[in-house]
Amino acid sequence: MKRHFLLFLFVTGLLNISAQTLVSTDVQLKNAVLEEFTGIHCVYCPEGHAIAASILENNPGRSVAIAIHQGSFAVPSGSEPDYRTPWGNSIATQAGVNSYPSATVNRHLFTGNVTNISRGDWVSRSTEIMAQESPVNVGVESSYNESTRELTIHVELYYTSDASEASNFINVALLQDHIFGPQTGGGAGNNYEHMHMLRDMITGQWGEEIMTTTTGSFVDKTYIYTVPETITNIPCIVEDCQIAVFVTETHQEVLSGDVVDAIGGTNQFIGNVTINETNEIQAGSNGASTTYTVQANSNIEGNEEFEITLTSEDAPADWVTSFTVNGIVYENQAIVTLPYHIDTPIDVIVTPGSSAALANFKLEMKSVSIPQAPAKYVHIYTISGVENLVVNATGGPEPITYQHIYVDGLAAAGSTTVGLTDAEIIVKGMNAGAFDAVRNMYLNIAWTFPALTLTQMEAVKAFMDNGGNILIAGQDIGWDFMSGDAAGHGSPEATDFYQNYLHANYVSDGNTANNLFIAETTDEVYGAVAQSSVVDVYGGNMYPEQISAREGALQSFYYNATKTKCAAVRAETENYKVVYFGVGLEMIQNVDVCNQIINATLNWFDIGVGVTETPGLNSFVKVFPNPNSTGKLQFEGNINLNSVEIIDLSGKSIANQTITNSESIDISNLHSGMYLVKMITNEGVFTSKLSVK
8 A cells, every 4th residue: 555645744833824724713622532552352342332322422523423443342253254454463462451342531630640541431421531721733634536545635724822842743544434344242143244444554643743732833744645456355345435533642632632543535615604602401391481691703814604403303392492693583494694703693492391301502603604523512401391301321222222211101100201311411401590390300320430420519519418319220339439440430420429319338240140120019109010020121230239228218129039139229318319229220021010110109209398298197188089980089187287289290380279178179180190289287297099980
């Protein structure tokens, strides 16, 4: 194969670039560069591939994934294809790779003495990197001559601040998608689709050195590379290839990078859309408009046309959205003209309907004249009518697979005030004060690592301290936080959360012997929940954790009839109620049992902190008939009744009126279902369940 390094230009000092450039001269955030170590005989590597794919999908234009087939799992057997390269072993040695799949994120040393991290950390570490400012911006474009098979790769760098190391290196890599071949654990036999596979390092093992790395430095380089017909006897199909470019300090820390299509690809910086962090998530209400002001700025000289698009994948049909540019209102798409380097405000207006949701909206800006350039986008969020919020962990793709268990369970319980989001949005929402109306959170951890990041954990603790209730479920939460394993995420903060907020002790990791799920029959909340089997939904990774209740908490479920292996604990404090399952609800085989758990939890949460339905109190106050099909609710008992409030299981107040012992309440307008009756008396506040037939 043939490589040529052509024109290069270094300009030092503060540079006034008059010609149009690929790269921005404004300070930008780092992109995450994930170098993933994998192999065709690695049974867990397909899960790593899925995590890498989710990072790319959730962070378009902000992330790069490079799959490096390396190590003993990558050695082909018999006629199997050889996906290894001459470069992989050295990169893996530098990273300290000792297990598969594993990866580095920007070759950064997060903890310990090696940059290699396990797959449970890829998402959170990528998020951490993408929040940091980069000292260098990376521009890249590529063109292809089909007759000669030559790629021309143009790279520009601009330093917005001094690099920590004077010696930096440009790395240019050839990647290829849609390579079909064998993969253990992939479920596709020899027809597994391998993506973003490293085929060649165009600039060699560690890249090409550049020495001018101070503020204002501009670097312009062009590489010509002849793409071979095959690499290790595997066809190199240029149409399926990308060019990844990243900059390292020495051979270690990756400052930033990007990836483009090999044919006609570019990441030309067209400008940006931005929003103040404190304004990106807001609480709305039915029929009231909420406005978000986004700033659009063009990096293309002159007056450039841009396509502005507003979309949402999860907003209810009865919500209305629009945006305004220069006084003109558009519904979801418009072509607008933006001046060069001048902020233009775009007002996004969201008007929720009666349907409850936490909706995610995307405002995208795309160049009309350079359509192949990456679009720029910003996300905004509106929460309205949500009292029960299902929250997916962000440590892997599993929670999204099983989120329906929580959503369906709340629907079966009769709640119409359900929202769905992920744990990173919880951080944003708590910081913005947007979750005041949310009463209960259902944390779907599934089987992900970390179970919660430190910032997510602090957001959940703040929610609980402010009076919010939580259900949290997932295998390996205790192992992750409390086992002390080097691959876990133990910390003083995690211990505080586990012991003082979940009110649990970690006993053991669990195994396939923990295959029953049995309620503590004396538990007034869960005692009537039916028995179920616990099943392996993670392909041989079954760790239903054994836990125990700390002082003041109760043990609600067990893995065995003799009640020696606790599966769930619950607790109530002056501020909140919490129930913690050492097993994911997705592992409870009986769907009806899952629904019973969620229904009982919602019922318990909605009685109110500090208010319990105590059977002995019925001698003082009683509602009848119960069950009720008469349309009239009456009261009896040796009490002085002042007022009565009827609450549905979503927490919504249906009726609230002053009343005496001898009076009745008309409930003929209530639908069949379970309600709570809250009675204010001279003797205290009593709450009772009411079943309407």
